[in-house]
Amino acid sequence: KVPYPRDHHFDSYKGHLGIYGFTVKSLRNFCMLEPAPLEDIEKLEQLRALYHGYEVAMTEVTTESFGIDTMEDLEKAIKHHKL
Numbered sequence: 001k002v003p004y005p006r007d008h009h010f011d012s013y014k015g016h017l018g019i020y021g022f023t024v025k026s027l028r029n030f031c032m033l034e035p036a037p038l039e040d041i042e043k044l045e046q047l048r049a050l051y052h053g054y055e056v057a058m059t060e061v062t063t064e065s066f067g068i069d070t071m072e073d074l075e076k077a078i079k080h081h082k083l
Helices: 024-032 038-044 046-051 071-081
Strands: none
Touching: 038 071
């Protein structure tokens, strides 16, 4: 969606799937960082990491996904991926 080209039509759009991994120390450090200006606007915490010079790895995923926000979601993910 950003940047948004108002004069062009696109046949496909990409979504965002965020999976974050931290060591205990790096998570504590991350939580102490001031939020980035764009993080407050876009509500994307990975922008805080980029703003403060952290590296963020990305990859393209071509399969559908689902959120893991509850214990039931976690159990579903474990069963789905046979972890």
